[in-house]
Amino acid sequence: MSAALIGDGERAGSAAVAATAALAARVGRVRGRMEELGVDVLLLSHGADLPWLTGYRAMPLERLTLLVLPVSGDPVLVVPGLEAPRVADANGLFDLLPWSDAEDPIDLVVNLVGQSSAARLALSDRAWATTAFALQRRLPAAEWVEASRVTSPLRAIKDDHEVAALRAAGAAADRVADVLQSGGIPMIGRTEAEVSARIGSMLISEGHSNVNFAIVGSGPNAASPHHEPGERVIGREETVVCDFGGTLSLDGGPGYCSDITRTVVTGTPTAEVAQCYAVLREAQHAAVAAAVAGVTAESVDRVARDVIDSADYGHLFVHRTGHGIGIEEHEDPYLVVGNETVLVPGHAFSVEPGIYQPGRFGMRLEDIVVIGADGQPESLNNADHGLVVVDV
Ligand code: ZN
Ligand code: ZN
Ligand code: ZN
Numbered sequence: 190m191s192a193a194l195i196g197d198g199e200r201a202g203s204a205a206v207a208a209t210a211a212l213a214a215r216v217g218r219v220r221g222r223m224e225e226l227g228v229d230v231l232l233l234s235h236g237a238d239l240p241w242l243t244g245y246r247a248m249p250l251e252r253l254t255l256l257v258l259p260v261s262g263d264p265v266l267v268v269p270g271l272e273a274p275r276v277a278d279a280n281g282l283f284d285l286l287p288w289s290d291a292e293d294p295i296d297l298v299v300n301l302v303g304q305s306s307a308a309r310l311a312l313s314d315r316a317w318a319t320t321a322f323a324l325q326r327r328l329p330a331a332e333w334v335e336a337s338r339v340t341s342p343l344r345a346i347k348d349d350h351e352v353a354a355l356r357a358a359g360a361a362a363d364r365v366a367d368v369l370q371s372g373g374i375p376m377i378g379r380t381e382a383e384v385s386a387r388i389g390s391m392l393i394s395e396g397h398s399n400v401n402f403a404i405v406g407s408g409p410n411a412a413s414p415h416h417e418p419g420e421r422v423i424g425r426e427e428t429v430v431c432d433f434g435g436t437l438s439l440d441g442g443p444g445y446c447s448d449i450t451r452t453v454v455t456g457t458p459t460a461e462v463a464q465c466y467a468v469l470r471e472a473q474h475a476a477v478a479a480a481v482a483g484v485t486a487e488s489v490d491r492v493a494r495d496v497i498d499s500a501d502y503g504h505l506f507v508h509r510t511g512h513g514i515g516i517e518e519h520e521d522p523y524l525v526v527g528n529e530t531v532l533v534p535g536h537a538f539s540v541e542p543g544i545y546q547p548g549r550f551g552m553r554l555e556d557i558v559v560i561g562a563d564g565q566p567e568s569l570n571n572a573d574h575g576l577v578v579v580d581v
Contacts (some may be wrong), residue, residue, distance in 0.1 A: 230337055235247055351515060408429075412549060
């Protein structure tokens with residue numbers, strides 16, 4: 190191979206020792222699970238697994254970036270030469286193998302993987318199909334599995350660094366929700382798109398590095414859970430679902446997501462809206478309280494659903510109760526029927542039931558919750574849970 194391998198010593202020094210220790214611990218856990226699953230080599234390209242394991246987020250370029258992590262032996266990050274300066278110093282966690290445009294990076298990967306005929310290889314779920322097919326052609330005897338089989342259950346359980354990052358992101362989102370609920374964002378007479386832009390810029394000013402989404406659905410649009418905010422002008426006495434979140438990094442690393450929903454009403458709510466909201470709030474609180482270590486993810490979904498069902502709104506709660514959250518906005522564990530994953534300390538997820546009256550109004554209440562070392566749920570969002578009137 191013609192590309193030069195850059196050793197550890199040349200890049201040692203700048204990463205925080207504690208952060209590096211956390212990454213090293215993750216590599217150890219990944220290797221343990223590779224052994225359990227009989228995976229010989231883990232190959233990580235685009236997606237959240239790579240930054241979770243190395244602190245480096247690859248840009249979604251057509252050029253190949255691939256961490257080659259054998260179950261034993263040194264991991265090597267194959268990276269386009271022009272990206273090499275952006276790779277964070279990993280204090281010897283992996284070697285860097287930059288490739289030039291005159292080289293075929295698949296050659297480098299095949300050399301690193303070796304030609305063992307019985308190899309079981311795990312490739313990033315988010316790798317390009319071009320990468321997957323090129324590797325399959327060059328390693329025809331290998332058995333392929335998704336990298337998430339190795340990484341997802343590990344990534345779902347957050348370590349102390351990750352919980353601290355999620356807590357900071359949640360607090361920043363809460364500050365935006367506080368301004369929204371105290372009437373600091375004019376609603377009546379504004380378009381959904383204007384309110385969405387305002388929320389987005391506040392997420393940034395509260396410390397997020399980027400905005401992942403800022404859903405604003407007013408009036409009948411509030412009944413569409415993932416409504417794209419548009420030119421509809423917000424009127425009086427409407428419910429407005431505001432669901433927003435971004436990515437916040439405490440240490441210059443990959444960053445962790447916030448995700449919060451508050452529903453406000455632009456004037457006195459009707460009795461029907463107030464009644465629906467009381468049910469929604471009870472469902473959300475009951476589900477958070479039920480999210481303790483030892484129960485299944487689906488049982489938390491069922492708790493929220495039972496409250497809404499018994500008020501005869503069950504057919505209007507059209508999505509799962511929640512999703513895991515971390516480097517990605519949506520990741521394991523999902524709070525959904527059929528998910529028998531047993532919750533343990535470190536699991537972090539949204540609890541976000543909704544009630545949607547098609548063509549009329551809708552509402553959702555969402556907090557991020559993490560299960561603490563004591564097995565109890567900790568809500569990372571604490572903005573007012575009421576149906577706040579925002580008469581501006
Ligand atoms: Zn969603
Ligand atoms: Zn949300
Ligand atoms: Zn969510």
